[in-house]
Amino acid sequence: MKCSPPALPTPATLTSGVYSVKTRHDEMREQVTAFHKENPKVYQLFEKFSFQLIARGFNNYSSNAVFERIRWETDEADTDGKSTFKINNNYRAFFARAFMKRHPEYDGFYRLRKQTSQDGDATHLPELGPTDFG
Secondary structure, eight states: OOOOOOOOOOOEEEETTEEEEOBHHHHHHHHHHHHHHHOHHHHHHHHHHHHHHHHTTOSOBOHHHHHHHHHHHHOOBOTTSOBSOOOOTTHHHHHHHHHHHHOGGGTTSBOOOOOGGGGSBOOOOOOOOGGGOO
């Protein structure tokens, strides 16, 4: 009879005497925060392009489309013809939520879904970067 290995405990943190399990959402929030500290211009462009859309009369729009425009406006090819600038698609929801939190008069401009990452355990895997793609 085959035995399964025991389940490993999920890493937890102790906060105010209470253990809490780190979620995938916590992990992603840390990643987007670190990205923002290194690349503040990306959020500035997200805001700028959002306001341009609002000025053109849109009541709502796609954060995905704004991210693609940021890529279009900022990316350059390296000597091998590869992209030099990467933005993780996981950041879209965080940027959209941040925009509407900073500008509550535009609450609802980006349509939001429940972030299912709040229900999942952290992966504890490093974030993929440009060198991970051939």
